[in-house]
Amino acid sequence: MQEADATSETGGDAGTPMISANGLSKFYGSFVAARNVSFSVPQGQVAAFLGPNGAGKSTTMKMLTGFLAPSEGSASIGGFDVAHHRIEAARTLGYLPESGPLYAEMTPNGLLRYAGTARGLSGGTLSSRLDFVIETCSLGSVWRKPISKLSRGFCQRVGMAQALIHDPEVLILDEPTGGLDPNQVHGVRDLVHQLRETKTVLLSTHILREVQAMCDRVILINKGEIVFDGAVAEMGTTDAEMESRFRELTVGEPAMSA
Numbered sequence: 369m370q371e372a373d374a375t376s377e378t379g380g381d382a383g384t385p386m387i388s389a390n391g392l393s394k395f396y397g398s399f400v401a402a403r404n405v406s407f408s409v410p411q412g413q414v415a416a417f418l419g420p421n422g423a424g425k426s427t428t429m430k431m432l433t434g435f436l437a438p439s440e441g442s443a444s445i446g447g448f449d450v451a452h453h454r455i456e457a458a459r460t461l462g463y464l465p466e467s468g469p470l471y472a473e474m475t476p477n478g479l480l481r482y483a484g485t486a487r488g489l490s491g492g493t494l495s496s497r498l499d500f501v502i503e504t505c506s507l508g509s510v511w512r513k514p515i516s517k518l519s520r521g522f523c524q525r526v527g528m529a530q531a532l533i534h535d536p537e538v539l540i541l542d543e544p545t546g547g548l549d550p551n552q553v554h555g556v557r558d559l560v561h562q563l564r565e566t567k568t569v570l571l572s573t574h575i576l577r578e579v580q581a582m583c584d585r586v587i588l589i590n591k592g593e594i595v596f597d598g599a600v601a602e603m604g605t606t607d608a609e610m611e612s613r614f615r616e617l618t619v620g621e622p623a624m625s626a
C-alpha cells in the first residue's frame with residue numbers, strides 16, 4: 369500500500385500529490401467513522417474510492433475537501449492544507465457532495481452564475497464556463513427551473529456543473545453517477561475520460577463496472593479503514609473478479625459464482 373506524503377503548508381510544486389489524506393480519523397463519540405486514513409493521489413490519476421454502505425467514503429471525502437473537521441490527521445489539495453490554506457485549496461478543488469447542490473430555490477442558471485462569480489469568474493470567462501457546463505452536463509432543458517423541482521438525476525448534473533464551473537485541477541466526486549439514467553452514466557464516463565488529460569480525480573461509486581471503465585486505481589475502505597490500495601487490475605480484470613475481491617476484503621468471503 370502506498371504511504372501518504374507529509375502535508376505541505378505552502379502549496380504544490382512538481383511531484384506534489386494533488387490529493388493527500390494524512391492519518392485522517394473521524395470519531396462520533398465512541399463510533400469510528402474513519403480511522404487513520406492515508407493515501408495520496410498524484411497529478412493526472414483517476415482513483416476510485418470504494419466501500420460498502422457506511423464504510424466512511426463520504427466522511428473521508430468531506431474531510432479531504434475541508435467540509436468536515438477531522439478528529440485526527442490532516443488533508444491537502446494541490447499541496448495546500450485544507451484547514452490552514454482553505455482559500456488556495458478551495459480554488460484548486462471541485463467537489464460534488466453526496467447531498468447534491470444547496471440552494472434548492474435557485475435555478476441552475478442562478479446557482480451556477482453565483483458559484484462562478486464567487487469563484488472569481490466574470491464577463492466572457494464566466495459566460496464561456498457557463499456554456500461549457502450547460503453543454504457538458506446537458507442542463508439546457510432545465511436551465512431556468514427551480515432546482516427543488518428537478519429530478520434526482522438533473523440535481524446530480526447541477527452538482528457536477530457546480531464542481532466544474534471554475535475549471536479546477538482536482539475533482540472529488542461523491543457518487544457522480546448516482547441517480548443518473550444509462551445515457552447520463554455514459555456521459556459521465558466520457559466526461560471523466562475527457563477530464564483525465566488535465567485533472568486529478570477521486571470518485572466514489574458502488575458500480576464496479578464504472579471503476580473498470582473510468583479509473584486507474586482503487587482505494588477500498590471498510591469500517592472506516594483502508595483495506596486495499598492498488599491498480600484496478602490488481603483488484604480484478606473482470607467485473608466478477610472485482611466483485612469477488614470486494615466481498616473478500618469487506619465481508620471476508622468471495623462472491624458465490626452465478
Ligand SMILES: Nc1ncnc2c1ncn2[C@@H]1O[C@H](COP(=O)(O)OP(=O)(O)OP(=O)(O)O)[C@@H](O)[C@H]1O
Pocket residue numbers: 396399400401419420421422423424425426427428466
Ligand atoms: N454526524 C454523524 N454522526 C454519527 N455518525 C455519523 C455521522 N455522519 C456519518 N456517520 C456514520 O459514519 C459512517 C460512515 O458514513 P459515510 O456516509 O461516510 O459512509 P459511506 O461509505 O459514504 O456510505 P454510503 O455508501 O452509504 O454513502 C456511517 O455509519 C454513518 O452512519
